[in-house]
Amino acid sequence: MQRISCLADLEREAVDKLDLNTRTFFQSGAMDLLTRDDNREAYNRIRIIPRMLRDVSKIDTSLSIFGQTFKSPVFLAASANQRMAHTDGEIAASRSACKHGVLHVLSSISNYSIEEVSKGVADLTESGENTSVRWLQLYVFQDRHISYDLVKRAEQAGYTGIVVTVDTPYAGRRLDNIRSTFRVPQHLSLGNFEKYADGMHTHSPTAESTRLAHQNVNYTNYQIDPSLNWNDIKEIKKLTKLPVLLKGILTHEDAAIAVDVGVDGIIVSNHGGRQLDTVPATIVALPEVVDAVKKRIPVFVDGGILRGTDVFKALAVGADAVFVGRPVLWGLTYDGEKGVDLMIDLINEELRLAMALSGCIKISDINRSYLLKSDLYPSKL
Numbered sequence: 001m002q003r004i005s006c007l008a009d010l011e012r013e014a015v016d017k018l019d020l021n022t023r024t025f026f027q028s029g030a031m032d033l034l035t036r037d038d039n040r041e042a043y044n045r046i047r048i049i050p051r052m053l054r055d056v057s058k059i060d061t062s063l064s065i066f067g068q069t070f071k072s073p074v075f076l077a078a079s080a081n082q083r084m085a086h087t088d089g090e091i092a093a094s095r096s097a098c099k100h101g102v103l104h105v106l107s108s109i110s111n112y113s114i115e116e117v118s119k120g121v122a123d124l125t126e127s128g129e130n131t132s133v134r135w136l137q138l139y140v141f142q143d144r145h146i147s148y149d150l151v152k153r154a155e156q157a158g159y160t161g162i163v164v165t166v167d168t169p170y171a172g173r174r175l176d177n178i179r180s181t182f183r184v185p186q187h188l189s190l191g192n193f194e195k196y197a198d199g200m201h202t203h204s205p206t207a208e209s210t211r212l213a214h215q216n217v218n219y220t221n222y223q224i225d226p227s228l229n230w231n232d233i234k235e236i237k238k239l240t241k242l243p244v245l246l247k248g249i250l251t252h253e254d255a256a257i258a259v260d261v262g263v264d265g266i267i268v269s270n271h272g273g274r275q276l277d278t279v280p281a282t283i284v285a286l287p288e289v290v291d292a293v294k295k296r297i298p299v300f301v302d303g304g305i306l307r308g309t310d311v312f313k314a315l316a317v318g319a320d321a322v323f324v325g326r327p328v329l330w331g332l333t334y335d336g337e338k339g340v341d342l343m344i345d346l347i348n349e350e351l352r353l354a355m356a357l358s359g360c361i362k363i364s365d366i367n368r369s370y371l372l373k374s375d376l377y378p379s380k381l
């Protein structure tokens with residue numbers, strides 16, 4: 001009998017395997033964890049209204065975003081230091097996404113570099129049976145040349161989108177990390193930044209390269225540019241022909257500005273509850289962002305998605321697709337690439353069943369009529 005039957009099982013197994021340092025890094029949120037936990041609990045408060053007597057013998061979960069076709073609307077979000085979960089880290093996650101025909105976003109703060117992840121999936125795409133679609137998550141640093149160079153490197157390595165994280169002018173106050181004095185393990189480095197370390201242009205695992213890499217951990221934590229503003233987003237748009245998305249939008253006001261400045265997409269996100277505690281759960285913020293955008297650009301959402309019904313609810317509100325972050329880390333911790341495969345298979349099967357039992361045969365069928373209105377807009381009724 002299989003021990004893992006859902007993502008909650010996978011989380012329990014993974015958390016039991018992690019040491020305190022890694023567990024607090026992956027699971028922590030800001031302050032009292034109110035937003036982190038509400039990201040999940042808010043989905044529990046929304047009820048699905050199913051329709052009956054429809055032919056649901058064939059369910060199609062495919063969709064298209066920016067001209068790319070995906071097999072599922074469940075995409076893999078960026079998260080830092082994935083080799084803390086498994087030695088194959090970001091490469092394993094990207095390979096799993098490639099095999100499943102879904103999008104993978106690589107963090108700027110990854111242990112494997114942009115180029116290493118690209119090479120890591122090359123064997124899967126050579127036959128033509130798989131297509132690897134990767135976006136780069138971008139932090140804008142005080143040294144803008146580094147951020148801009150990351151964009152160019154992503155273009156050259158075949159990435160097809162840039163996701164600018166806009167909710168981290170400063171790091172949130174994560175009490176669990178403070179109490180346990182979080183440290184990046186000494187054997188890990190940040191692959192994307194070794195190129196920029198003083199006098200270092202190699203990936204050789206010397207003591208000096210390790211020391212410099214850990215200097216870069218401090219650099220990326222404390223030198224993100226807090227002056228980032230809408231004019232900077234316009235400059236990034238000029239820098240690349242790739243779609244530029246903003247991650248961290250929570251209001252209709254900011255969503256409207258994003259459309260006006262020419263942003264190509266929005267990810268409704270509160271950073272997994274790791275930045276400002278007591279902000280709304282992302283599924284609560286999603287309706288007003290969707291309504292402000294009015295389908296002019298794609299809108300995505302992350303945070304708290306644990307089940308296929310959660311994916312269904314987000315799509316019903318109006319998200320074009322969803323991102324899962326911590327579940328990727330659980331999969332990696334459980335069994336590397338195979339663990340991520342298991343995670344994706346589980347949530348995709350739950351989504352197919354949720355669609356069938358609700359009377360939807362394709363993604364475009366899913367809309368707000370399948371949700372109890374008073375759950376979606378409780379303050380307006």
